[in-house]
Amino acid sequence: MASHLQLPRGSWLSSHAWPVINIDRLRMGEAMRKLVIQEIALACREQGCFQVVNHGIRKSVMKGALEAASEFFKLSKEHKEKFVSADVQQPIRYDMSSRDGISTARSLLKHYANPLEDWVQFWPINPPTYRKKMGDYAVEIKGVSMQLMEAIFEGLGDKVGLAFHSDYGFITILLQSSAGFEVMHHEDDTWIAVPAIPGALHVHIGDNLEVLSNGQLKSLVHRTILNPDEPRISIASIHGLSMDEKVHCAKELVDEEHPEMYKESSFQESLDLLPSNMNNYKRFVESLKIDRDE
Numbered sequence: 001m002a003s004h005l006q007l008p009r010g011s012w013l014s015s016h017a018w019p020v021i022n023i024d025r026l027r028m029g030e031a032m033r034k035l036v037i038q039e040i041a042l043a044c045r046e047q048g049c050f051q052v053v054n055h056g057i058r059k060s061v062m063k064g065a066l067e068a069a070s071e072f073f074k075l076s077k078e079h080k081e082k083f084v085s086a087d088v089q090q091p092i093r094y095d096m097s098s099r100d101g102i103s104t105a106r107s108l109l110k111h112y113a114n115p116l117e118d119w120v121q122f123w124p125i126n127p128p129t130y131r132k133k134m135g136d137y138a139v140e141i142k143g144v145s146m147q148l149m150e151a152i153f154e155g156l157g158d159k160v161g162l163a164f165h166s167d168y169g170f171i172t173i174l175l176q177s178s179a180g181f182e183v184m185h186h187e188d189d190t191w192i193a194v195p196a197i198p199g200a201l202h203v204h205i206g207d208n209l210e211v212l213s214n215g216q217l218k219s220l221v222h223r224t225i226l227n228p229d230e231p232r233i234s235i236a237s238i239h240g241l242s243m244d245e246k247v248h249c250a251k252e253l254v255d256e257e258h259p260e261m262y263k264e265s266s267f268q269e270s271l272d273l274l275p276s277n278m279n280n281y282k283r284f285v286e287s288l289k290i291d292r293d294e
């Protein structure tokens, strides 16, 4: 394993936008499974890759497979050359030169693996532990692939139900019946799945608070993903001022070093902007930003 891989504190490591997914949670009840499927779907859509931990493959099996491969490559030429073939259809093939146009400097041993009983007869008998160690790994990695394929297929049904936006108002409080809510990380613009924790309320910052705080707080960009299997209910309570009351940067937070960054606005004005959003969505707070470079 690469030395830069950190172990997950929770389920999702976002410090480097690098998803590490704890997949034994796929078996911890329906609600948890849904969340993990959503995390996997998110990683697939956003990054096209992710790492899994708690996948159930024993450490000794992973170590054994690496040892078997390494011992094979350390063998003398005559042991390995038995498997050399120019025929890429062979069930086992050792090669040191490029027949695929992509191998530049590597040796490879390529063989079929599952079902093991069909293919193991073609595998090296040297090193003597090769068949057992690589065989155990082949069987266990197939189990992980099957679980992941199932989860990825389930996640493919998920569609964005409510696209990228931030809320007008100071704060929004969400009471949600199930997962599906995603928020954008402030620093690296990656999406993070928010779990629906029973009994908990989700709170996020809206455009008004970004303006009031003169940019010290940022309104949260978020969206929701549809769950094809069950309806999701979410009650979003958005707290703001009355229709025509203006929200402006707090005077206490404006001085020479921190000039006013936003124009004042009312809830009515945010509504007036809605029709123009139909074809080209722009966050309301963006339209309030004062461009200081001009």
Ligand SMILES: O=C(O)CCC(=O)C(=O)O
Residues within 6 Å of the ligand: 162, 167, 174, 176, 181, 222, 223, 224, 234, 235, 236
């Ligand atoms: O469906 C949700 O949980 C979020 C709803 C939302 O973002 C909104 O109504 O502004």
Ligand SMILES: [Fe+2]
Residues within 6 Å of the ligand: 165, 166, 167, 222, 236
């Ligand atoms: Fe929202």
